[in-house]
Amino acid sequence: MTALALELCGIEKRFGATRVLRGVDLDVHAGERHALIGPNGAGKSTLFSLIAGERRASAGRIALRGADVTRLTSAALARRGLARSFQSTSVFAKLSVRDNLRCAMLASLGGGAGLTARWFGSSRAAKQIDARATGLLDALDLSHVANHAAAALSYAQQRALDLGLALAGGAHTLLLDEPTAGMNRAEAARAIDLIRTMTAGKTVLLIEHDMDAVFGLADRVSVLAQGRVIATGTPAAIRANAAVREAYFGTPTGAAGASDE
Ligand SMILES: Nc1ncnc2c1ncn2[C@@H]1O[C@H](COP(=O)(O)OP(=O)(O)O)[C@@H](O)[C@H]1O
Ligand SMILES: [Mg+2]
Numbered sequence: 001m002t003a004l005a006l007e008l009c010g011i012e013k014r015f016g017a018t019r020v021l022r023g024v025d026l027d028v029h030a031g032e033r034h035a036l037i038g039p040n041g042a043g044k045s046t047l048f049s050l051i052a053g054e055r056r057a058s059a060g061r062i063a064l065r066g067a068d069v070t071r072l073t074s075a076a077l078a079r080r081g082l083a084r085s086f087q088s089t090s091v092f093a094k095l096s097v098r099d100n101l102r103c104a105m106l107a108s109l110g111g112g113a114g115l116t117a118r119w120f121g122s123s124r125a126a127k128q129i130d131a132r133a134t135g136l137l138d139a140l141d142l143s144h145v146a147n148h149a150a151a152a153l154s155y156a157q158q159r160a161l162d163l164g165l166a167l168a169g170g171a172h173t174l175l176l177d178e179p180t181a182g183m184n185r186a187e188a189a190r191a192i193d194l195i196r197t198m199t200a201g202k203t204v205l206l207i208e209h210d211m212d213a214v215f216g217l218a219d220r221v222s223v224l225a226q227g228r229v230i231a232t233g234t235p236a237a238i239r240a241n242a243a244v245r246e247a248y249f250g251t252p253t254g255a256a257g258a259s260d261e
Helices: 044-051 074-079 097-109 112-121 123-139 155-168 185-198 211-217 235-240 242-249
Strands: 004-015 018-029 033-037 059-064 082-085 173-177 203-207 220-225 228-233
Touching: 004 044, 004 203, 018 033, 018 044, 018 203, 018 220, 018 228, 033 044, 033 211, 044 082, 044 173, 044 203, 074 082, 074 097, 082 155, 097 123, 097 155, 123 155, 155 173, 155 185, 185 211, 211 235, 220 235, 220 242, 228 235, 228 242, 235 242
Parallel strands: 033 203, 033 220, 082 173, 173 203
Antiparallel strands: 004 018, 004 059, 220 228
16 A cells, blocks of 8 residues: 555535535655646646645545644644645745745744744754755755845746745645746756755655646646546656546547546
């Protein structure tokens, strides 16, 4: 049996009379890189907001590492090791790049203001945080801009920092929403390389439009269309899947719901 990092069962989400998600079932294996693709407006970002505890599902169940987390808040989920990056950047614009990473590390320690104060008061702990920040800056190729305000970074650098913030908190499961959005091809290829190396050993569920990125990175791909996951499989199987072709290109098919699992 494969350990599941995430398990979604029958997830529904309505906005008023609009049913965006109509019974999403999705398994993400521990340690896999799983891409979620689907037409614009399919509900991919909405699904992420439910998994991350930012919104409540109208129905269904979400399990993280086997534990029911359907009703947990985003803060509680973050403490359990789930991190989310956003379609737009979520850094503290005026803080330096290094301080953004330090803040993410401190926040992940939890325990409230008392613990944070003790950590600030402990020079050994501060040194540990500095050392981890330095390591992350190096891995993210941001050392040369470590002391710049985050707002001064290029767009691609801000996205790298965004990934770093998710990693700085020590998350084991990462939700990445369109990590290459707005990048040129070279930047996107670099971002994918960065994600691959930085998330080794972690579980990644990512929304991605760039098919080169999806096929270069993902172990498995799931397709969200008409409010459901219509197919899950290896990148090659998904590329060949008739139902997926129909969802994207409108070509007729008799293979709806096909899956190679
Ligand atoms: N807060 C909201 N209120 C009403 N409708 C929403 C809300 N958020 C998203 N939607 C609708 O849900 C659908 C799915 O949106 P979204 O999850 O952003 O899709 P995707 O990320 O797949 O492009 C869209 O039709 C969008 O207009
Ligand atoms: Mg989206």
